[in-house]
Amino acid sequence: MTISQVSFGSHEPVLDIKNLTVKYIGDTRSTTAVDRVSFSIGTGEVFGLAGESGCGKSTIANSIMRLLKDPAKIAGGSISFGGKDVLAMSPEELRRFRWQDVAMVFQSAMNSLNPVLTIGEQIVDIFTTHAGYSRKESMRRAGDLLELVRIDAARLKSYPHQLSGGMRQRAVIAMAVALKPSLLILDEPTTALDVVVQQEIMAQIKELQRELGFSVLFITHDMSLMVELSHRMAVMYGGRIVETAKAQDVYATPRHPYTQALMGAFPPLTGPRLPLTGLPDGVKFRNIPDLTEAAPGHFVAPFGADAPVTESANLEGAAR
Numbered sequence: 001m002t003i004s005q006v007s008f009g010s011h012e013p014v015l016d017i018k019n020l021t022v023k024y025i026g027d028t029r030s031t032t033a034v035d036r037v038s039f040s041i042g043t044g045e046v047f048g049l050a051g052e053s054g055c056g057k058s059t060i061a062n063s064i065m066r067l068l069k070d071p072a073k074i075a076g077g078s079i080s081f082g083g084k085d086v087l088a089m090s091p092e093e094l095r096r097f098r099w100q101d102v103a104m105v106f107q108s109a110m111n112s113l114n115p116v117l118t119i120g121e122q123i124v125d126i127f128t129t130h131a132g133y134s135r136k137e138s139m140r141r142a143g144d145l146l147e148l149v150r151i152d153a154a155r156l157k158s159y160p161h162q163l164s165g166g167m168r169q170r171a172v173i174a175m176a177v178a179l180k181p182s183l184l185i186l187d188e189p190t191t192a193l194d195v196v197v198q199q200e201i202m203a204q205i206k207e208l209q210r211e212l213g214f215s216v217l218f219i220t221h222d223m224s225l226m227v228e229l230s231h232r233m234a235v236m237y238g239g240r241i242v243e244t245a246k247a248q249d250v251y252a253t254p255r256h257p258y259t260q261a262l263m264g265a266f267p268p269l270t271g272p273r274l275p276l277t278g279l280p281d282g283v284k285f286r287n288i289p290d291l292t293e294a295a296p297g298h299f300v301a302p303f304g305a306d307a308p309v310t311e312s313a314n315l316e317g318a319a320r
């Protein structure tokens, strides 16, 4: 299936982030992990967030879910979901918001399953706790859910260690979509898996997205996977977004020097074999910047990160 076949509903934003700034406050110095980040995700849209380790991707995801813990602090900006101010939600509103409105698959989520409970018990718990279904009804729904991600319902009786890594990850994805959220956040959902299983999982996510129509925030450092799955994407460097564009435009004509370097570091999943360039010696952004405020030269923006490439700039460039 190609990107164009992934269902993409209206452009009505389901999530709207404006100027989000998140700091980790230390005794002597603070880290600005996310620096005035803005993006929105439309209904049924798959939006990718790319960038290498430490650039702030997970901090954004945790901010959306309101899962940031000390010493993290939201220092500015807004997060709106379906027009509601996420940062002002009460504990009760948050309880509903998580799972029912937005669900997240964390990095290495397959290892986060409870080892002493069967898969069935863990899924049933979601239905009884968050949707108020009876145990019997929850068990029936749990079976359907596993079948949805192509796992035999008989596996409800299995413990996590009795499933392969790929099956565990599929089970976690099934749990995330159990209550039909409007937005699914996938934080490096396939990093710990081999390439073949990775492909299967990505195909599974596309299929679910087409069937259920949810929006996706897809976080990865792997540009090939990102372009494969996303409609639009943003590239992050040092806590900032340096380029936002349609994923296929980024693939065909990456405009920001950092995006170009990142694209060159991953093999395309389709098309001719090309030599990988990586982030070569001498390129200013070979090492990610020190984001602590007391560090000398905090966020030196050698390539104009203060003037990120936006979608309109990208379109203008493509027209030239």
Ligand SMILES: Nc1ncnc2c1ncn2[C@@H]1O[C@H](COP(=O)(O)OP(=O)(O)OP(=O)(O)O)[C@@H](O)[C@H]1O
Residues within 6 Å of the ligand: 024, 031, 033, 051, 052, 053, 054, 055, 056, 057, 058, 059, 060, 070, 071, 072, 291
């Ligand atoms: N608890 C913490 N205390 C202090 N700094 C932190 C903390 N958690 C993250 N950071 C810093 O915030 C920055 C962004 O981290 P974050 O985990 O959001 O990046 P990421 O792009 O998701 O990377 P990865 O893919 O490796 O998780 C990094 O500089 C990191 O060192």
